[in-house]
Amino acid sequence: MFKWAEPKICSEVLPGAAQLPPSGLKTLCPPCNPGFYKSNSSACEPCPYGSYSNGSGCVRCPAGTEPVLGLEYKWWNVLPPNMETTVLSGINFEYKGMAGWEVAGDYIYTAAGASDNDFMILTLLVPGFSPPQPALEDGDSKEVARITFVFETVCSVSCELYFMVGINSRTNTPVETWTGPRGKQSYTYVVEKNATTSFTWAFQRTRYREAGRRYTSDVAKLYSVNVTNVLGGVASFCRRCATTGGPCAPCPPGHALDHSTGACQPCPPGTFLRGHPPDGPPACQPCGPGTRSNQVRSLCYSDCTFSLALPGHTLHYDFSALSASTAFTSGPSFTSKGLKYFHHFNISLCGNHGRKAASCTDNVTDARLPDEGGSGRVVTSHVCQAIVVPSDVVGHRAAVSSQPISLADRLL
Known part of the structure; x- marks a missing residue:
């Protein structure tokens, strides 16, 4: 199915005017995004808590497991309800009443806009996060969630794609910028504050105002967006959890899940609990040389002493003078x-x-920022x-x- 690009600046009723191409044959709609299912009205609805989905139908999590909540978008048939798009003028920085991004099945891409120096804005709003284990203040990592997205920019000039993060409806802060054409690649941002968070993508074809639109073929594409530990999110799989004859419960600080028994086991001395390893669930990891773990096994540290064993003797070092700031x-x-x-x-x-x-x-x-009492x-x-x-x-x-x-x- 074809539709006119917005804003529509031509008339199709005049003699000899261009017409939309005829629609192709009807094909089966792609599946829903992971964690959703297709209802009787053919709309994609979230699976209820305690179940998971690969985009077809909801399946209950087996006993002794819990759903891994998040948001994963890889099918772009309609704009998700927690995403919005607009166009910001590159001249007077006023918002225009038009869509800045368009869905295209397996990706979402920037629309034409009204001017080549307009900012094409796409925003994803997340109400908060629910990490499986709370981030400790003195822990090795403050991660509560992470967002990973796959993108591509196709540009003939020095276009720019900005990725910005906003906390509690505050002004968006740019965290990464890509200039010029970029091949299909993945980017990950670690969230360290549990709050209402907005993730924004802004694409500008050129910084310079020119007559007409010369670079409408320059686009940014998002293929997939994956946010972990989303409060009230959906699940595409379930994981083993700690149970004591009742519902799932997080392991206490310094404890890791034994997958063979489903029980929480304390991390032994000389190890720390790595909350978000790249290859699996939280697990006890050994401390590095010359370091020891703290009482709650949240990190490893040096007590300012070090011993080096050599043949026939041992060297002892005391760095206690470095303990003070x-x-x-x-x-x-x-x-x-x-x-x-x-x-x-x-x-x-x-x-x-x-x-x-x-x-x-x-x-x-x-003076523009509210007083935060500090x-x-x-x-x-x-x-x-x-x-x-x-x-x-x-x-x-x-x-x-x-x-x-x-x-x-x-x-x-």
Whole structure:
């Protein structure tokens, strides 16, 4: 079936006007997306909790298992209800009442738009996440979910595809940008905050405003989108869970599921519980050399001592002086306008039972942001870095610290 591209700028009633091609033969509709089934009205409906689906029919999870909730879109017959699309003007940044992306069966692609420098916007809204095990504050990983999508850009000029993430309806933050033509590839983003989250794709064919539309054949395509641990999501498979004669329950901190018995077993000393390994469910992993596990087996750390066995003797090292947080600053740097600034580093490599003691702060005040009751954003890590502008340069009582980033957050 063919339809006119939007916005429609031609008339088909004039003599000699182009007409839509005739529709082809009717074919069977593709299946529903995983976790959904086709109802009597031929619409795809989510399977009830406790069941799973590959897109055909719902199947109850076997006893001793639970559905793995998420969202997986790989068939694009209609736009999912939790996705919306629009067009943002590249001139005055006003939204236009038209669709920026169109579904095409096995992918979704950017529409023509009104101008080549318009932003074609696609947004996926997730109400929250339900990870199988809560992320511990001092854990090795703060992952609560992840989104993976397969995309492609076909461009004749320097087009740009932006991927942005928004938390609790706040302004979207760009996390990745691709410029120019890109072959079919996969990208994964790890979510570390359990909140209402929006994922946005924005495609711009060119930054420059030109008369007419010269690059309508330049498109971005999304083939699949997969979000894990979605609150109220659907399941395409079930996994073994811990049971004690009743319903499934998560294992307590520091415990991993024994798949042979269905019971939770504590991780032994010298191991830690890796919450999201790439090849399976959470499992106990050995600590690296010279490190030990904490009490709840959430991470491995160095107690600032190390022993090296050599033939006939053993060397003992004591690095306890490194346990306290140590700060130092680079030499001065200057912007193109002559503004002096420094790179400030904070380091804490061992001790503290694995707690990250180095912190870097962003104390820049932005009047546009709501008051969150704090003095600024703080990054805590083993090694962090921030940009510091001295007080005598900015005219404040205290120096201005901004752009804090983590340089080392896990000890191998």
